[in-house]
Amino acid sequence: MKDKPCSNLQKLLSSGEFVVTAECGPPRGTLKEAVTAKGELLKGCVDAVNVTDNQTAIVRMSSLAACVHLLEMGLEPVMQMVTRDRNRIALQSDLLGAWSLGIRNLLCLSGDHQSFGSQPDALNVFDIDSLHLLNMVKTMRETGRDMSGFELNHAPRMFAGAAANPFADPFEYRVIRLAKKIAAGAGFIQTQCIYNLPRFREWIRLAREQGLTEKTYILGGITPLKSAGMAGYMSARVAGMDIPDEIIKRMRSVPKEKAAEEGMQICLETIEELKNMPGVSGVHIMAIESESMVAPIVKAAGLFPRPAAA
Amino acid sequence: MTDGKPAVSLFYCVNALSAQTARELENTAEFEIRPVHMACSSMVRDILLLKGFESGADLVVVATCPPGQCQFIDGNRRARRRVDRVRRLLDEAGLDGSRLIITDCGLELGSAGMLAELKSALNKQGPGVEI
Amino acid sequence: MIVAEQKKITEIMELISPFRKVLVLGCGTCVKTCFAGGEDEVAVLASLLRQAFKKQGRDMEITEFTVERQCEDEFIQEAAEAVAGAEAVLSLACGAGVQDIARRFKNIPVLPGVNTVFVGVMEDRGLFTEECLCCGDCRLGQYGGVCVLTRCAKKLSNGPCGGSRNGKCEINPETDCAWQLVIDRMGALGQLDSLKEYVPPRDWRTSNAGGPRKVLREDMVA
Numbered sequence: 165m166k167d168k169p170c171s172n173l174q175k176l177l178s179s180g181e182f183v184v185t186a187e188c189g190p191p192r193g194t195l196k197e198a199v200t201a202k203g204e205l206l207k208g209c210v211d212a213v214n215v216t217d218n219q220t221a222i223v224r225m226s227s228l229a230a231c232v233h234l235l236e237m238g239l240e241p242v243m244q245m246v247t248r249d250r251n252r253i254a255l256q257s258d259l260l261g262a263w264s265l266g267i268r269n270l271l272c273l274s275g276d277h278q279s280f281g282s283q284p285d286a287l288n289v290f291d292i293d294s295l296h297l298l299n300m301v302k303t304m305r306e307t308g309r310d311m312s313g314f315e316l317n318h319a320p321r322m323f324a325g326a327a328a329n330p331f332a333d334p335f336e337y338r339v340i341r342l343a344k345k346i347a348a349g350a351g352f353i354q355t356q357c358i359y360n361l362p363r364f365r366e367w368i369r370l371a372r373e374q375g376l377t378e379k380t381y382i383l384g385g386i387t388p389l390k391s392a393g394m395a396g397y398m399s400a401r402v403a404g405m406d407i408p409d410e411i412i413k414r415m416r417s418v419p420k421e422k423a424a425e426e427g428m429q430i431c432l433e434t435i436e437e438l439k440n441m442p443g444v445s446g447v448h449i450m451a452i453e454s455e456s457m458v459a460p461i462v463k464a465a466g467l468f469p470r471p472a473a474a
Numbered sequence: 475m476t477d478g479k480p481a482v483s484l485f486y487c488v489n490a491l492s493a494q495t496a497r498e499l500e501n502t503a504e505f506e507i508r509p510v511h512m513a514c515s516s517m518v519r520d521i522l523l524l525k526g527f528e529s530g531a532d533l534v535v536v537a538t539c540p541p542g543q544c545q546f547i548d549g550n551r552r553a554r555r556r557v558d559r560v561r562r563l564l565d566e567a568g569l570d571g572s573r574l575i576i577t578d579c580g581l582e583l584g585s586a587g588m589l590a591e592l593k594s595a596l597n598k599q600g601p602g603v604e605i
Numbered sequence: 606m607i608v609a610e611q612k613k614i615t616e617i618m619e620l621i622s623p624f625r626k627v628l629v630l631g632c633g634t635c636v637k638t639c640f641a642g643g644e645d646e647v648a649v650l651a652s653l654l655r656q657a658f659k660k661q662g663r664d665m666e667i668t669e670f671t672v673e674r675q676c677e678d679e680f681i682q683e684a685a686e687a688v689a690g691a692e693a694v695l696s697l698a699c700g701a702g703v704q705d706i707a708r709r710f711k712n713i714p715v716l717p718g719v720n721t722v723f724v725g726v727m728e729d730r731g732l733f734t735e736e737c738l739c740c741g742d743c744r745l746g747q748y749g750g751v752c753v754l755t756r757c758a759k760k761l762s763n764g765p766c767g768g769s770r771n772g773k774c775e776i777n778p779e780t781d782c783a784w785q786l787v788i789d790r791m792g793a794l795g796q797l798d799s800l801k802e803y804v805p806p807r808d809w810r811t812s813n814a815g816g817p818r819k820v821l822r823e824d825m826v827a
Contacts, residue, residue: 299805
């Protein structure tokens with residue numbers, strides 16, 4: 165956190181700003197417009213946009229390419245990189261390419277297993293894990309060397325982050341894992357979407373206790389619920405998701421036409437809590453395929469307008 | 475078929491059929507029944523059942539004691555598992571697993587009831603089942 | 606042991622159908638222990654094949670033989686006569702055994718009758734589970750005796766992913782999360798603290814990724 169910020173996101177965070185990031189999923193095709201259209205919905209109401217990397221192991225336009233399309237229209241991307249599909253050679257290579265194209269933020273992930281995706285028959289890689297990737301980025305930033313020790317010509321100095329899931333098992337290990345990711349080089353953390361505030365508060369408290377919130381910037385994940393059905397599905401089917409019964413009950417207690425509104429309300433209440441929670445430096449709004457919801461949320465949460473990009 | 479009569483290999487244990495039923499079945503005129511007495515019906519290893527068919531049986535029958543009455547505790551359950559597996563293997567090989575029959579009602583059925591079951595099983599196969 | 610599973614009989618029949626005289630060759634070690642290719646399994650398969658081909662009206666001679674191990678020449682040679690009498694060998698040994706048979710009997714087609722699946726253990730009666738992917742650089746002590754390369758679906762070295770739920774892996778609710786097992790085991794050993802240490806990336810050169818490997822005991826060479 166001490167080094168000179170290399171991206172707008174890093175600059176804002178180090179100046180104490182409560183940041184807003186969102187997500188953009190590239191298309192299952194080649195149209196630049198499919199990316200820029202989403203960008204238009206997000207422009208002006210977020211500080212940076214995550215671009216997913218073959219999310220849920222479904223083949224999509226590469227994160228790298230989609231990031232470039234967003235850059236060209238004036239948005240700051242956070243390139244997501246999973247270790248499922250590429251070995252250390254390809255990952256380092258893409259990192260160098262990304263930096264040369266103007267990408268400055270990176271989210272390091274292992275990635276969803278390919279058995280979930282469009283090519284379950286593919287061979288996975290997992291040559292390295294997300295911590296190795298973080299460490300690689302940190303080493304390049306601090307020493308200018310790649311994983312083989314070679315001194316790179318103008319090494320990249322990416323602002324790298326990782327994902328954290330306060331809601332997955334085993335709970336007792338989650339803060340240890342957070343500490344490990346930070347030590348490996350995670351300058352920011354984006355969490356899985358929050359519905360269980362008490363559990364999240366406990367996790368943040370433990371993180372604060374261990375001094376971790378001094379060493380990294382934590383962004384709380386937010387996904388607005390659109391229906392009771394969505395809440396039920398996510399709770400039952402998505403690994404690592406924790407939706408308390410009270411929330412599901414709330415969603416079920418309103419008529420169908422009002423469900424999205426109720427979901428938005430829950431969302432805003434959560435954001436309000438996060439704004440006032442020590443150790444939390446922003447929100448990460450994941451409204452995949454519902455990017456039009458981001459602007460209303462940001463505005464209603466009193467987070468609009470965003471500070472101008474420096 | 476043997477002498478125009480359908481051939482049946484019958485594996486049974488002492489609790490599955492009464493001695494009288496076994497005798498009557500062996501002597502019946504309608505089928506050529508070859509009984510094999512076992513200490514426990516679970517001794518029906520896969521190869522024994524398959525050899526039954528290989529040596530010409532049209533039907534292979536395994537008679538076990540009723541559920542919960544195996545004097546070796548688990549034998550009848552194991553017999554059922556083994557029969558299920560061999561049935562599956564026969565079906566996969568295109569050899570019609572329904573020719574392998576298992577029953578735990580031998581004591582109830584007696585020889586008349588058993589013969590009726592055999593006839594009904596054969597009718598499902600159709601005449602002249604040639605393996 | 607090496608754990609294998611017999612191929613579906615329809616696949617086996619397709620493999621051997623070009624021939625008229627096939628030897629089903631069993632192995633008395635690993636595949637016998639996992640009930641895929643020992644003497645008993647040879648007998649069952651041979652009987653099924655004979656009946657199935659007869660039903661198809663095909664004149665097919667199926668012979669049977671089993672050796673102690675198909676991965677050692679000393680035992681393989683015992684099958685020489687049986688092999689000589691056949692047009693093709695259907696080996697029920699693991700992939701290594703099939704290849705060794707092919708190596709020793711160069712003039713006869715050797716076909717695999719089982720799918721070699723993994724190096725594993727019999728965890729429970731009739732249940733075999735994968736334990737080791739032969740990385741060539743064993744670090745099991747670091748993980749309380751649980752191999753994260755083999756048993757974690759993502760080969761994670763530094764802790765579980767976000768999909769671990771109730772001790773189960775995200776890809777299959779019946780699969781244990783290897784990292785839950787590691788944490789439980791290390792916890793019981795009072796060694797949880799060592800899991801805070803960063804484990805660096807694997808050097809995969811010792812694995813099959815570095816090319817097919819050899820082990821040589823120079824003192825034993827003829």
